[in-house]
Amino acid sequence: MQLDHATIVSEDLATVRQFLIEVAGLQEGPRPPFRFEGYWLYLDGRPVVHLAPATREGIDGLALNRIDHIAFRIGSRGEWAALLARLDARKISHHVSSLPPLQDVQLFVSIAPGVGVEFVTALANVVGQTTT
The missing domain is CATH 3.10.180.10 (2,3-Dihydroxybiphenyl 1,2-Dioxygenase, domain 1)
Incomplete structure (x- = not known):
């Protein structure tokens, strides 16, 4: 077994995305056409961090926890x-x-x-x- 990806839910996707690209060295890459905004960030050709917006109803009506x-x-x-x-x-x-x-x-x-x-x-x- 190996870790596939982590999803970070934030009210400030732009700041999180910018940090992970400019400081951590991840690259933005293709993302499926979900019904909500977000980004997939890649490391060594793999989408290891998914960014999703924090909303009251969550994604697809599901409440989402935050990642520490x-x-x-x-x-x-x-x-x-x-x-x-x-x-x-x-x-x-x-x-x-x-x-x-x-x-x-x-x-x-x-x-x-x-x-x-x-x-x-x-x-x-x-x-x-x-x-x-």
Whole structure:
């Protein structure tokens, strides 16, 4: 089994979409013609994040829960540094914490009300770099 996708429901789709494209590096791609607005964002050719508008009635009359956050794993020191540079260039505040037992570092960003994104990398990719 593998994770297929995550759906983020937000009242501010434009902000969430912009962050996930410009900072996280996802690409907008084809989406089926649903009866509601939204976007599908791709990573490595797969639609991994679906964005849908928050409405009172939900989608197709179903009440939708919100997602707490979605996490992306950063695989190298260079990718981590590039992420920090993109966040700094856009003056996006973030919180970094370490998970010593796992030898991982987490970086959290709130991109819209109720929508958070986490980036995770190995501690070795962060050693010697400054974070804010």
